[in-house]
Amino acid sequence: AAPLAIVRGTGHAADAGIVMRTGEAFQTFRLVRRIVLDKTGTLTQGRPTVRAVESVDGDTDAVLALAAAAENPSEHPLARAVVTAAQEAGLAVDAAEEFESMTGSGVRATVGGQRVLVGKSSLLTDAGIDLAELTARIDQWEAAGHTVIAVATESTALGLIALGDELRPDAAEAVTTMRQAGMEPVLVTGDNQRAAQHVAEALGITQVHARIRPDGKADIVREVQADGTRVAMVGDGINDAPALMQADVGIAAGGGTDIAVESADIVLLREDVATVLDARDISDRAYRRTR
Numbered sequence: 001a002a003p004l005a006i007v008r009g010t011g012h013a014a015d016a017g018i019v020m021r022t023g024e025a026f027q028t029f030r031l032v033r034r035i036v037l038d039k040t041g042t043l044t045q046g047r048p049t050v051r052a053v054e055s056v057d058g059d060t061d062a063v064l065a066l067a068a069a070a071e072n073p074s075e076h077p078l079a080r081a082v083v084t085a086a087q088e089a090g091l092a093v094d095a096a097e098e099f100e101s102m103t104g105s106g107v108r109a110t111v112g113g114q115r116v117l118v119g120k121s122s123l124l125t126d127a128g129i130d131l132a133e134l135t136a137r138i139d140q141w142e143a144a145g146h147t148v149i150a151v152a153t154e155s156t157a158l159g160l161i162a163l164g165d166e167l168r169p170d171a172a173e174a175v176t177t178m179r180q181a182g183m184e185p186v187l188v189t190g191d192n193q194r195a196a197q198h199v200a201e202a203l204g205i206t207q208v209h210a211r212i213r214p215d216g217k218a219d220i221v222r223e224v225q226a227d228g229t230r231v232a233m234v235g236d237g238i239n240d241a242p243a244l245m246q247a248d249v250g251i252a253a254g255g256g257t258d259i260a261v262e263s264a265d266i267v268l269l270r271e272d273v274a275t276v277l278d279a280r281d282i283s284d285r286a287y288r289r290t291r
């Protein structure tokens with residue numbers, strides 16, 4: 001029965017902008033009871049914009065320009081937002097050398113002979129950089145639901161950049177429908193607790209895991225699976241790849257990166273999280289008919 005169901009289902013799936021990469025996930029989807037959702041780029045648009053810049057010495061343009069130079073080689077949406085903001089402000093974006101990307105935390109590069117570090121505050125504090133002067137501002141911006149990244153040279157903090165991202169218009173309805181379909185949503189993100197909470201509250205999600213490293217997302221999936229619960233994971237980024245592989249059903253959200261797509265069982269071609277439910281319906285219907 002299985003191959004026939006897959007053949008039938010695949011036709012419906014293609015119409016709905018869904019690519020089923022493995023038959024197994026297709027069979028398992030209707031048994032999924034928990035759905036782990038990445039925040040950035042999956043529930044949100046994934047197109048953050050710079051909302052504010054803070055500088056220790058008052059020169060916010062210098063902070064933005066240096067961050068943009070260091071971020072320029074990165075494809076991360078936060079990096080693209082920083083570069084765009086610098087360009088829109090008419091600032092020169094210098095060349096970066098010795099660029100290094102630290103997935104899920106930030107970037108490091110040499111700009112004009114200086115070592116520059118840009119990323120989440122723990123990336124800087126772990127490197128021995130003191131952020132004490134900036135803590136109040138970080139708290140204030142995070143409380144407003146922003147993602148805050150810090151900028152430093154060598155061992156000195158220079159400033160902060162606050163970024164905001166809008167929810168996908170269909171996210172709230174999709175989450176409600178997932179729950180009605182018997183899949184309890186769980187939010188995971190590498191972002192800060194308050195930004196995560198902001199999104200969770202807006203969508204009615206009660207299970208939230210923030211500040212999770214890429215491997216940690218896979219660990220969360222594994223923990224939920226421990227009692228035999230079938231788990232789906234929806235993500236778009238390189239940082240979601242291990243969790244997508246660990247999940248019973250890994251789903252690459254519309255516009256996902258190549259690595260997410262290669263790690264997933266199901267690929268959504270449309271930038272519309274509600275398509276997840278179409279994929280489940282197709283799997284459900286196909287198997288019901290062949291039983």
Ligand code: ADP
Nearest residue numbers: 040076079104105106118119120189190191239
């Ligand atoms: P998410 O899990 O929400 O998709 P990521 O795992 O990609 O987010 O990133 C987690 C956090 O790491 C971000 O919120 C940011 O603080 C930091 N970060 C990641 N990549 C970058 C980057 N290129 N520049 C600055 N900060 C970054």
Ligand code: MG
Nearest residue numbers: 038040041237
């Ligand atoms: Mg993401």
